[in-house]
Amino acid sequence: MTDEKDLDPLRLMRDWFVQSEKMWSDAMSEMMADERVAKTSGRFMQEALHTQRMFSESMGQYLSNMNMPSRTDILDLKDRVSQMEDSLNQVLVELRALRAEKATAEDDPAPRKKPARTRKAPKKSD
DSSP: OOOGGGGOHHHHHHHHHHHHHHHHHHHHHHHHTSHHHHHHHHHHHHHHHHHHHHHHHHHHHHHHHTTOOOHHHHHHHHHHHHHHHHHHHHHHHHHHHHHHHHHHHOSSOOOOOOOOOOOOOOOOOO
16 A cells, blocks of 8 residues: 555645756856856946946936926925925924023013903892
């Protein structure tokens, strides 16, 4: 009778996956060790970077012609707004400090007057 462990489909699948992964890893390692592959990959990356640079420049020129902001313009604007927010926060901190000084400088604030009582309660008649 056949052992049940030999027919376990999950174990068979896992063994196949591990062996397949090892074979692919060995093949890719051997291929990447070749000098021609390294040179070709390097040239491909240079061409991709050149293409991206050219696209960015042409898109920037196009947006400039259309009188629209480029990504760089938006990032510069974001930096300026951040600087203005920081300056405003500093002014608010100083204003709160001045208000706190003024409040502590007034030792005895003048008592508030109560409004004059002009109405009188109706008299009870029994």
